[in-house]
Amino acid sequence: MARLMIILFALFFFVTPGQASPKVHSQYVHGSGNAVTLQVSVPRPAPTALIFTQKVQGGQRLVSARPAPVGGKLSGSTLKWLFKRPRPGALSIHMQFAKPVRPGQLQGFLNYRDPATGSRVHLQVGN
Amino acid sequence: MNNSGSVDINGEKIRQVREERGLTQLYLATVVEVTTDTISRWENRRYPSIKLENAKKLAEALEFPLEELLGVPDEGAGTPDNHEQEVDDQTLPPSLWLTLRKRWISGVLLLCLACGGILFFWLQQPTLTARRIMPAQTAPNLSFPVIVELIGPIQFKKSMLIREDIQGQAETHSILADGTHKSFGQSPRWIGRLRRGKARFLYVVTPGKKVSPGQLLTFSGNVMSSKEQRLGDPIQGATSIQISLYHWADTNRDYSISDDEILIAYETFSPRRGPSIDFTALEQLWLAGSYTWNTGSQTFDPVPSQKKE
Numbered sequence: 001m002a003r004l005m006i007i008l009f010a011l012f013f014f015v016t017p018g019q020a021s022p023k024v025h026s027q028y029v030h031g032s033g034n035a036v037t038l039q040v041s042v043p044r045p046a047p048t049a050l051i052f053t054q055k056v057q058g059g060q061r062l063v064s065a066r067p068a069p070v071g072g073k074l075s076g077s078t079l080k081w082l083f084k085r086p087r088p089g090a091l092s093i094h095m096q097f098a099k100p101v102r103p104g105q106l107q108g109f110l111n112y113r114d115p116a117t118g119s120r121v122h123l124q125v126g127n
Numbered sequence: 128m129n130n131s132g133s134v135d136i137n138g139e140k141i142r143q144v145r146e147e148r149g150l151t152q153l154y155l156a157t158v159v160e161v162t163t164d165t166i167s168r169w170e171n172r173r174y175p176s177i178k179l180e181n182a183k184k185l186a187e188a189l190e191f192p193l194e195e196l197l198g199v200p201d202e203g204a205g206t207p208d209n210h211e212q213e214v215d216d217q218t219l220p221p222s223l224w225l226t227l228r229k230r231w232i233s234g235v236l237l238l239c240l241a242c243g244g245i246l247f248f249w250l251q252q253p254t255l256t257a258r259r260i261m262p263a264q265t266a267p268n269l270s271f272p273v274i275v276e277l278i279g280p281i282q283f284k285k286s287m288l289i290r291e292d293i294q295g296q297a298e299t300h301s302i303l304a305d306g307t308h309k310s311f312g313q314s315p316r317w318i319g320r321l322r323r324g325k326a327r328f329l330y331v332v333t334p335g336k337k338v339s340p341g342q343l344l345t346f347s348g349n350v351m352s353s354k355e356q357r358l359g360d361p362i363q364g365a366t367s368i369q370i371s372l373y374h375w376a377d378t379n380r381d382y383s384i385s386d387d388e389i390l391i392a393y394e395t396f397s398p399r400r401g402p403s404i405d406f407t408a409l410e411q412l413w414l415a416g417s418y419t420w421n422t423g424s425q426t427f428d429p430v431p432s433q434k435k436e
Binding site: 047048049051053070071080082084085111112113115118120 | 386393394397406
């Protein structure tokens with residue numbers, strides 16, 4: 001009986017309300033030459049907005065990106081993409097750099113707010 | 128006569144004597160001081176058991192010897208069918224008390240069940256909660272979003288009238304599905320329904336250019352549903368917004384729109400479906416990293432040189 005009460009207590013407080021949504025998953029896929037594709041898996045429910053921040057460091061330079069970052073400028077050490085109302089499923093950014101990119105060289109982050117809890121989620125893109 | 132002070136009488140004999148004498152049941156009932164139903168019951172039972180006192184009155188009323196009115200039950204006739212107790216008697220046998228007590232308990236249980244059913248039905252009645260969500264501050268001439276969020280039971284299907292009134296120098300409009308605006312002045316009104324127990328009504332408020340920092344715009348409103356529902360429930364939540372020289376999305380008031388602040392703005396004020404607010408100007412401030420108030424144009428200008436990460 002006591003065990004059942006403990007289980008019910010745990011279910012009531014830890015499982016039902018305020019459960020966080022599944023997290024967004026992301027990774028870089030290194031293509032031929034200087035091309036790198038960021039692949040993002042958006043879970044359901046999707047966040048209302050998603051910010052991807054790409055750091056461009058170590059003498060590297062972004063030549064082109066599809067879609068283009070916010071503002072359209074490719075220069076600078078920090079580039080941002082804002083995805084509004086992203087749909088659940090796959091999302092990708094195709095980037096072409098000036099020099100070949102080694103795996104692990106790129107550093108990028110995803111920011112969004114968990115649609116279920118409203119809490120901030122900050123993730124580093126997995127290489 | 129039995130031990131409880133009652134006697135068994137012969138019902139058939141009583142009816143016979145009464146009819147021979149041309150007496151009515153009402154007459155007997157009046158003399159014996161019982162009801163006509165009791166007289167009828169005595170006559171229709173073979174050997175009803177009645178109080179001795181009533182038996183004597185009955186005999187007097189019939190002008191007939193009591194002894195001849197008494198019945199002698201057959202062997203085995205002492206069943207409840209043949210010996211119904213007199214209901215009008217003050218002294219009731221234990222079996223009747225038990226029966227009455229059972230009926231009383233059943234009645235109370237039924238009453239409790241009925242009350243429980245009414246309470247359950249009442250608790251199941253749809254209740255609606257309305258909450259207003261808006262920023263804490265805005266600037267003169269800077270439009271800001273307001274959301275009225277309604278939550279109710281999923282089965283709530285009735286139409287609702289949402290009314291808002293704004294005190295202060297401001298104009299309001301809503302964004303229609305085709306992207307055009309519908310002006311409401313200072314009193315936005317909508318008619319809508321819940322979808323899966325929820326509804327959100329988004330509108331935009333633009334303070335006047337002449338409002339001064341420190342002034343407040345105050346909001347009041349209510350939600351009316353049908354007559355069966357609660358009428359005019361007030362909209363809870365934020366009731367005022369302060370005029371300041373900070374952007375409404377700049378929650379920490381540092382003249383910078385951070386990633387988190389723009390995400391909060393989207394999460395809070397951008398509906399997942401339907402028309403949404405144009406956040407282009409806000410995005411420019413966010414991308415620039417910092418902003419400043421332009422007194423001449425009464426707008427916020429992005430300041431790229433002060434960009435913050």
